[in-house]
Amino acid sequence: MSIETDIKQTKFRNAHHRMALNLIYTTSWLSNSQSVLLKAHDLTSPQYNVLRILRGQHPKPVQVNDIIERMMDKMSNASRLVDKLLAKDLVKRTECPHDRRAVDVIITEKGLALLGELDKMQDCWEEQLHHLSEQEANQLSNLLDKLRGSV
Amino acid sequence: MSIETDIKQTKFRNAHHRMALNLIYTTSWLSNSQSVLLKAHDLTSPQYNVLRILRGQHPKPVQVNDIIERMMDKMSNASRLVDKLLAKDLVKRTECPHDRRAVDVIITEKGLALLGELDKMQDCWEEQLHHLSEQEANQLSNLLDKLRGSV
DNA sequence: AAATAATAAATGTATTGACATATAATGTAA
DNA sequence: TTACATTATATGTCAATACATTTATTATTT
Numbered sequence: 001m002s003i004e005t006d007i008k009q010t011k012f013r014n015a016h017h018r019m020a021l022n023l024i025y026t027t028s029w030l031s032n033s034q035s036v037l038l039k040a041h042d043l044t045s046p047q048y049n050v051l052r053i054l055r056g057q058h059p060k061p062v063q064v065n066d067i068i069e070r071m072m073d074k075m076s077n078a079s080r081l082v083d084k085l086l087a088k089d090l091v092k093r094t095e096c097p098h099d100r101r102a103v104d105v106i107i108t109e110k111g112l113a114l115l116g117e118l119d120k121m122q123d124c125w126e127e128q129l130h131h132l133s134e135q136e137a138n139q140l141s142n143l144l145d146k147l148r149g150s151v
Numbered sequence: 152m153s154i155e156t157d158i159k160q161t162k163f164r165n166a167h168h169r170m171a172l173n174l175i176y177t178t179s180w181l182s183n184s185q186s187v188l189l190k191a192h193d194l195t196s197p198q199y200n201v202l203r204i205l206r207g208q209h210p211k212p213v214q215v216n217d218i219i220e221r222m223m224d225k226m227s228n229a230s231r232l233v234d235k236l237l238a239k240d241l242v243k244r245t246e247c248p249h250d251r252r253a254v255d256v257i258i259t260e261k262g263l264a265l266l267g268e269l270d271k272m273q274d275c276w277e278e279q280l281h282h283l284s285e286q287e288a289n290q291l292s293n294l295l296d297k298l299r300g301s302v
Numbered sequence: 303a304a305a306t307a308a309t310a311a312a313t314g315t316a317t318t319g320a321c322a323t324a325t326a327a328t329g330t331a332a
Numbered sequence: 333t334t335a336c337a338t339t340a341t342a343t344g345t346c347a348a349t350a351c352a353t354t355t356a357t358t359a360t361t362t
Contacts, residue, residue: 002301003292008221009207015288016280019295020181021223026295027178028224030171044348056160064311070159072172073179076350079312101310101357129167131300137166140298141154143291144170144177149282150153195318215341227320230342252327252340 033128037121041114042088046073046081048118054091054107055115061104063096079103090114184279188272192265193239197224197232199269205242205258206266212255214247230254241265 003009003022012018031045038048053070054062068078075081082105085091090111096102107115132140154160154173163169182196189199204221205213219229226232233256236242241262247253258266283291 002296002299006299006301007223013277015285015292016277016283019283019288019292020277020280022292022295023174023178024182024223026299027174029299031175032224046348065309072158072175073183076352077312077348079310080348083312096310099310099358101355103311126164126167126171128300129171129298132167132170132294132298134166136294136297137170140291140294141166141170141173143283143287143294144173145153146287147280147283147291148153148157148177148180149279150157197318216339227322228318228342230340231318234342247340250328250340254341 030128034125037125038118041118041121043114043118046071046075047085050078050081050085051090051107051111051115054105055112058107058112061094061096061106063102063104065102067105085111181279185276188276189269192269192272194265194269197222197226198236201229201232201236202241202258202262202266205256206263209258209263212245212247212257214253214255216253218256236262 003018003025007021007025009021012021034048035045038045043051049071050067053067064078064082067082068074071078082091082093082103086093088110089108092106092108094104094106096104129137154169154176158172158176160172163172185199186196189196194202200222201218204218208217215229215233218233219225222229233242233244233254237244239261240259243257243259245255245257247255280288
């Protein structure tokens with residue numbers, strides 16, 4: 001009885017429609033709560049996302065194109081996002097030796113340190129998710145995979 | 152095995168983390184596909200959302216504040232959103248008789264006609280959701296409610 | 303090798319959104 | 333009734349985003 005009260009709507013076309021609205025609503029709820037936490041560290045969600053991608057590959061460099069492919073929301077102008085991180089000394093950008101079109105992006109020590117701090121915040125954020133058991137979390141994830149038709 | 156390949160990430164901190172990323176990724180996938188369809192009719196998702204809220208109450212007027220409360224992503228500047236719809240003659244805006252601070256917003260015939268067309272598009276969009284059975288859709292929706300702690 | 307296509311990234315521009323603040327009307331308390 | 337708080341909406345400003353285009357480099361074709 002919840003999404004109904006949250007968006008003050010009692011009728012849905014059908015189960016799938018209710019599910020779709022619920023997905024959008026729940027995700028908006030979830031990512032807003034993350035944005036609030038990140039703002040205290042002067043980061044946006046996409047910036048945080050990029051930093052974690054870079055840490056995942058560290059110390060290997062990552063090209064802008066790779067970043068785009070790995071991002072949650074495939075975005076067009078990732079290079080300006082990298083600019084922002086560069087301005088904060090959280091990443092460094094060097095010309096890729098094999099391909100002079102491309103650019104190698106690497107997270108800096110400062111970036112790693114910031115992410116280290118944010119891990120605690122992230123733990124805190126993830127606590128919210130524990131209304132679901134581990135089993136339920138897996139179940140939800142599997143349903144999402146199936147929804148996208150990739151099972 | 153899917154979110155892993157879609158965002159090229161094989162390791163997650165834990166089941167809940169994987170679920171959270173999957174939620175964000177799947178919802179982004181879902182709403183992007185809707186945006187693409189809407190753009191052909193020169194509407195954004197929030198605008199479409201507002202129009203449907205107005206249709207839901209039609210012919211009763213809806214105040215801007217009500218719109219905000221009913222929206223998926225609670226947004227600060229709903230009045231400029233109404234402006235946009237007004238400019239396209241999809242809604243009309245009149246001063247609320249009982250409360251001169253408030254504004255009554257009503258969907259126009261043109262707005263209703265547009266939504267009528269878009270219903271077909273929406274059906275089409277919802278077809279995507281049928282990788283899940285009705286039962287699975289309900290299951291997913293219930294898990295989302297539970298995730299938000301509102302069960 | 304020259305011409306053409308394809309790829310990686312950056313940039314221009316207009317729109318959208320976030321956030322704080324302003325304006326106006328109403329409600330409430332002294 | 334005046335002062336003060338609250339509510340409803342609008343606006344100013346700046347950052348973020350979308351989308352198209354541009355530049356530079358590499359790959360492919362003839």
